[in-house]
Amino acid sequence: MLKNYFKIAFRTLVRNKGYAFINILGLAIGITGATLLLTYVQDENSFDRFHSKSDRIVRTVLTYHHLDGERFYGENQPVLAKTLVDELPEVEDATTLQKIGNFIDFEVDGVRFAEDNYFMVGSDFLRVFDFNLLQGNKIQVLSKPNSVVLTERMANRLFGRSDVVGQTVTIAYVGECTITGIAENTPMNSHLQFDMLISPLFGDQEWWEPDQKDWSSFSGASYFVLAPNTDLNSFTEKVNKLAGERMGKKLDDVYDYSFQPLHNIHFGSKSIEKGLEASKGDKSYIIIFRFIAIFLLLIASVNYMNLATSKAVFRAKEIGIRKVVGAAKKQLIAQFLVESILIALLALLISIEMMDITMPFFNQLTGKEFEFSWATLGDYLPMLMTISVLIGLVSGIYPSFFILRYMPVEALKGENKGDSFSLRKALVIFQFIISIVLIITTLVVQNQMSFIQDKDLGFNDENLLVIDISGGEVREKFKIMRSEFSRIPGVQSVGGSTRVPSEWKTIFEVQASFIDNKGSVGDSSTVYYMGFDYGMKETFGFRVKEGTYFSGNDQADSLKVLINEEAVKAFGLTNPVGTMINLKDRGVRVPVQVIGVLENFNFKSIHNKVEPIIIGAWNNPSGLVDYFTLKVTGNLANVIEKATLIHEKFDKETAIEYHLLENQRAAFYKKESQANAIFKLGAGLSVFVACLGLFGLTSFSVQKRIKEIGIRKVLGASHWSLFYMLSTSFIRQVMLAFLIASPIAYILMNNWLQKFAYRIDVGLGVFLTAGLAAIIVALITVSYRSVIAANSNPVKALKSE
Template identity: 30%
Template sequence: MLRNYIKIALRNLSRHKVYSFINIGGLAVGMAVAILIGLWIWDELSFNKSFKNYDKIAAVWQNQTFNGFKGTQRAVPYVLGDEIKAKYGSDFKYVTMCSWEGEHALSYKDKKLLPRGNFFEPQVTEMLSLTMLKGSRDGLKDPSSILLSASLAKSFFGNEDPMNKVINFQNRFDLKVTGVYQDLPYNSEFTNLKFIIPWKKFIDDQHWEEKETNPWRNNSFICYAQIADNADMEQVSKKIKNVKLNKVTKEDAAFKPEIFLHPMRNWHLYSNFENGVNNGGRITFVWLFGIIGLFVLLLACINFMNLSTARSEKRAKEVGIRKAVGSLRSQLISQFFSESLLVTLFSFVLALVIVQLSLPLFNGIADKKMQILWANPLFWILCITFSLFTGIVSGSYPALYLSSFQPVKVLKGKLRAGRLASIPRKVLVVIQFTVSIVLIIGTAIVFRQIQHAQNRPVGYSREGLIYVPIFSETICSHYNALRDDLLKTGMVTEMAQSSNPSTDLWAVNNGYEWKGMQPGEQGNFGTVAVSHDFGKTIGWQLKEGRDFSRVYPSDTTAMIINEAAASFMHLKNPVGEIVKCDGQPFKVIGVVKDLVMTSPYEPVFRTVFMLNYNWASVFNIKINPDKSTKEALAAIEVVFKKYDPGSPFQFRFIDQEYASKFNDEQRIGKLASIFAVLAIFISCLGLFGLASFMAEQRTKEIGVRKVLGATVFNLWGLLSKDFVLLMVISLVFSTPFAYYFMSQWLQKFQYRMEISWWIFALAGIVAVGIALLTVSYQAIKAALANPVKSLRTE
């Protein structure tokens, strides 16, 4: 019986090639989208799961309350780790402090590289269960040791044995290679961890224990922990809540610090906090793309249903004869389901081919390194289940509909589809294009929001502005000579140093006081240390007062504040006011327009700028606009090599760094636009098939109308008007849905666009235009047909 079903199905598919292509092609595209999204979701959900102790590892975070608002941060004091070990050691297996991951200049002989790495306490090797290819996990017990990833060891030493080789760290000290570990997976928090240096080396080199008079106040470090095997994450988190509060001064206790454990399982998908409460994160995108994948697959299933029921009259006599010779309805249902499953099988094979070919492009857009999980049994179980589900869903309505025909009426030729018979098909078409239009509108709003933020005034000039990270303290001691030599090249118009680039804010400090400060008010401000020419270099805009100047030696105890800071302090005439920082008075000499240094979607953070040449992290350089950028960079590199020959020359364009702030939204927008195009494509495939069927059904009507004088335009309008009406209905339904969901999405941005009516109008015009183009081919083809041929059988 099954063999007979398959034979009949194959004959039907080969006899109606266009119909088969639309069904198999549309379903394959829908399944390919669903598989790609499924792989993406799998990658997101499996983030960090490669670590053996995944369920027991956590990052130690803290909440602090500023002016009634509870803020959450991962930065903690460097003494926190030791305190947790001393007070709650039995609840933890490992506690390790570390610095912030970043690029560092490493050199071996003449080879100089800038890999990303970190300083960790030795326990990290066990916590992360590093797979050691050379040496052992105990390699960090020597304070002058370094562990390298396999890729970094290969870059430095090629096929040589790296063990016990000596590597120089930023011209500061030498380190001995005591181990090589396997590179960590791409879908993990530590994928860029290319080397590890002992934490003690960092503390000793920076003299933290000597220069920190109040170590509990400096939140500049990171802490990771692995709880004991028999411990509960939530209970341990509650235990350590007040570990910092019990150690800080009375003044700092006003910030109500609360320490808590943020589990590794939540790092990637649940790391957004609002007023101290976790409110999700990237999990929103997982749900979003999961729903999109389901809808795109549904669109393909709708095509199958529509075309199968539309061609019901073609199969009616077959059903009638089969019933007349004794076929049961259950057997007919089985036959049609077998046809559906066969189409699904062909579609699934084609979908896998599409996925394999499109994965490189998809990975590039999504910033992933996904592959089809050929060897994973779970992948095949899910795929088989997914294919069966798709086949059953897409074949359910046709099977139940076609098997319900009464043989007497069919064989007497009395089966005629009335006006109501087409209603289910029209409903399905409306659903298809409602989903497609929602995706078009959503994509347009995402890109408009990105453009809105990109066009936001940033308060300085990004054009021709670069920054160079400082890897060696040696070069800072030659700052004036370096600056003079750069200006003499003629390739540079200005140069200054600062504690962070203009696209970021690396330090937020409290302890500020000012006249009129309210009781209980807490002054936490972004703090940027700069040199004299910083303002001229980045081109900030003075609103009041003056810039820092070498003419005034007293500027070492002066500050410039931004508009947000002046507003926060309620200073009507801020220039000349005294603001204390940790008890030291500073005179406000100027107010600059707000600089967008953090998220372009958020309000500008209140910030102060102070002169401090000892707190430099980057050099800011303005390239001469009249010179070639390539030539300018070459000349700048020569000067830097003169004063710091041991470090590689590394630079960043500020406009590119600013553009990178939109990466996540742009990635979402690109993926959404691809899915929107595919949704429209699938919907139009179905529309093309229906238009073809409709034109075939009305062949004689068209012939009669042509004989009676109807023009091609008249016939085109006759055949197209029903589809245009369906598009208009789809637009009516899609508009409120799209408006609601996109309004909710925009709420997460404080700096956001207003949704304009023209976006919905444009989406409607695009959808109607695409539908008309799709239908017009068949409509015009039918209208141009020779009426003699159409009426020959009459």
């Protein structure tokens, strides 16, 4: 019986090639788009779950209580892990990850490298986490001093091959180290990303060992494996009590510990500073992408339902005959379900090829590394099959029941009662509601991203080459190097600073107390702090609103500061120039004088509002100068080449580290850029699939009214009037969809924009553009069939049966 169902279904599709093509193509696009999006969603939701103990691993989160509120940090004292392992039975194992600087410098065969993708960890790291080793014993590889584990990717980068166990590298601050193991490249769905693991067992370094026992040194990130069924609240109370006793009252009053489950880190780290997560996920995008996938499938399914119910008019006699000769209701339902499933399976075959073609593009779009090939097809097949069968069943259920409503006598007479035309209208409207919502969403996201790119940041960020200062030797010769950088052809100016605007590292903070004219000291507040040299003003184009900038005289500038407009407002200063401030940093109190007010500038991403900041001189006591910034007007490659030679002349230990500031700013908005691209893709596919269905419905409408069109032409109807008659109904449906979609899209986008401190307004123009685009696309879609019908020979139409 099943074989017969498939045979009849196949013959039906062959006889109705246009109908089959539209349905199969629409479903294939829907299945492909949905599978790609759901693969992305699945990958994001799988972060850190590949570890066998993932359900019992937690990360320490440090809460800092201060006058302005609370802040959360993903760092803690290295001594915490050892203490809890030794004294709390709830802790089965623990590991602490550390870094000595953002980049670590090392040398291989006389060639210098700088690496930021590294951790200093003990052998407990590979006990807690299940990162696989290709070479080496996971218990032993990091158990000895001066041991290094490289990933396969890093080994190939340094040596051109991966079998390098036993080779040596010379690491700054550590010395000569032996490669003891090769690890698989870190999975993309791990919040910890590394290319190098370095044993922390080098106790001969005087500064290292005391740090590992100091309760006031917050230089590590600890992860704990808890015993099964551990109550996290009770455990947290125990830790705070124990740590409070060890830290002493002074630290205990301002710091508390909490613990974050491993699988929550990717999506739950938005407010956590100084964490080790390589990227921070956004749950809202996952929800949106999941809905786009569902929408694509719904639109494709609605197409099938619309076309199938429209086609029912021409299959009424077939159904009538089947009923007369004794076909049971369930047999007829099975026949139509088999037909819809067959279409879905044919669409599946096409979608497999589409996946193969589009996966590289999708990887580029999302920054992922999904692989789609015959070797990995088995990983995707369950999802593809599930979606295909589900979409086949959903698409086929309503049409099968709708067609069975025809009474045999009416069907054989060719009568058509209750063809559910109103439902088909509702389904078309539903399709275009989704499509228009996605169009509006895409336009708003695009406008916001353009706003980010074009917003006046209060400084120039174009053509700025930032060079990191890594060694103390360079700082001692800072002014000489700055002078040599400034003489490079194509360098307009050079600035030096402790941090740079659009900073990706932690910005220094100090305690500031403003002193009024009577000498009274105000309340102390935590304020951001950067140190600039004289050249920063020209290099970045900062604008001085009141007073003056630094003079360039190091001694005279050392006790002078500038503040931004936000600081003036926050501290209620009426005459800020000349105001005295007490700065307290690391227990040292320094009185400084305000000599000028800078116009507000975005020193962090524009997700955040501009906050108060104090700008001190480059040789201030509150932070070491850490960057040169070169304003480049000539050939960038030539400037980098000359700058590298200067760096190597003065820094014999470390490799040059540089980047363009505008590229760093772009990294702040990577998630939004990816979401924007995916919105565009989803909107484009949704509109295309919806238009496929609209084209099919127009074709059936023309076929159904072919005699009417012929009679109208004979009676003198113009081409325009016939086109208007055939298209006006669909245009009204699209316009109604626009009216329903607009408030939905407004609410969604208004909520999304709340995450930006500086944002666009969702204006009327976006909605009019989206509505006009939908109407134009619909008109183009229906016009082809309408024009052909309007130009057809009326004699042939009147002869048709």
